[in-house]
Amino acid sequence: MIIMAPEPTTMLWLLWSMKESAYKVLNRNTGKREYNPSGLVCSELKVNQSEATGNVSYGDNVFFVKTEISDQRIYSVAAHTVIAVEGLTSYHMHNTAGYMDKFAMARPGYILKKEISGLPVVVELQTGRNLAASVSHHGRYLAVTYSGSLLLKD
C-alpha cells in the first residue's frame, strides 16, 4: 500500500499518524500501554491533497480519524465518533521547553497542564472545566489537541 501510493513517504506517515492518534485515545480510555503499531489497523481510507479520513481499529475498538496533510506536517486526530472528531480543536506550535506557558499566552482563557498521571489537560478558565487534551511532538514541531465536549472526570 505504501510502495504503491503516488507519494509513498506521505502514505507512510499518514498511516503512522492515524495509528498514533487512535492509540492515544485507546491509551487514555484504557490506561493500557503497549507499543504495537501493527496491531492498529487502518481502513476506509480516503485521501486527497490536503486531508484524509479513515478508521483505525484495535480489537473491538474502532476510531474515526481525520488527518491534515501539508508540506509542513501530517497531523491526525481521532475519537470514537465522527462528531467528537469534528469537535476537536488543535493548536500547532514550536516544540520548546516552555510550550505550556506559550500555549496559555496564545490561547487566552485556556491553560495547559499535566495531571499527576502525566496526562495533559486543558483548563477552560471561565468555566473551570477540564478538557481532555493530547500533546504530540516531533522534532521542532508540537501540537496540542483538546475537546470542548470530552470532559475529564474529577
Next chain:
Amino acid sequence: MIVELKGILTPYTEQAEALENLSEETDFIKDLQINSANLVDVVLDVEEKFGIEIDNDSMAKMLTVKAAIEIVETKLAESGR
C-alpha cells in the same frame, strides 16, 4: 547495559536531565519523551547494537529501560550468548 542504552537513546531525546539520571525505572515516553516514530529507531538501534531481533510482542513491551534490558538479555540468552 544502561551505558549502552544511554548512547542509543541520546539522539532521540531532549530531556537531558532524565537521560543523565537514566535508571531501570526510566520510562522512554513519560521521562525521555521519545515519540512513537523515534521509538522505532530505538528498537532498530538496540537490535543492531546487540545483534538481536526484537519481535513484535517484545517490542510492544519495550517502554522502559527495565523492559529493554530484560528483552535484550532474553534474546541474547536464546541465541546462546
